[in-house]
Amino acid sequence: RIARVIARRIQRLKLVDGGHSEHMETVLRWMADKEGELALPRASFPRVPHYCAGCPHNTSTAVPEGSRALGGIGCHYMVTWMDRSTETYTHMGGEGVTWAGQAAFTATEHVFQNLGD
Structure with missing residues (x-):
């Protein structure tokens, strides 16, 4: 303009x-x-971010059936909206602290923790 x-x-x-x-x-x-x-019309469907085809996070963030994981930051945060049994997230360096706070109040003996990039 x-x-x-x-x-x-x-x-x-x-x-x-x-x-x-x-x-x-x-x-x-x-x-x-x-x-x-x-100004041409654009597609109106949402494009949800996902890992690239060759990205190692495709397999490293998958958890065994019946298990759950806690999210990290960066790419690892994306698993919170994927079907990967991953909950919560934290700042870099705080990975694992969410489990430290939960562990005493659950019968779950183990969770997987994704670390930030």
Whole structure:
């Protein structure tokens, strides 16, 4: 928007070739075309982040059936919305502290702890 305003003002003040610049016109047309492309309708379905196909987190964050895990930060946080039996998260360096707080109040003897990236 700013570039368009400046270009039109320069043309109006006749500071460039009597108020006309082919290069400026070309750039302004290119900008208008780009704005038109950006205005096109986009897909309305949500794209939920997931691990990349070759990412080692695909397998390292899977827990054995009947087990549960606690989330870390970074990529490990994404498991909290995947079907991986992973709950909670914490700041970097605090991994495991959530289990320390829970352990005394549950019959669960073991959980898996994902560490931050």
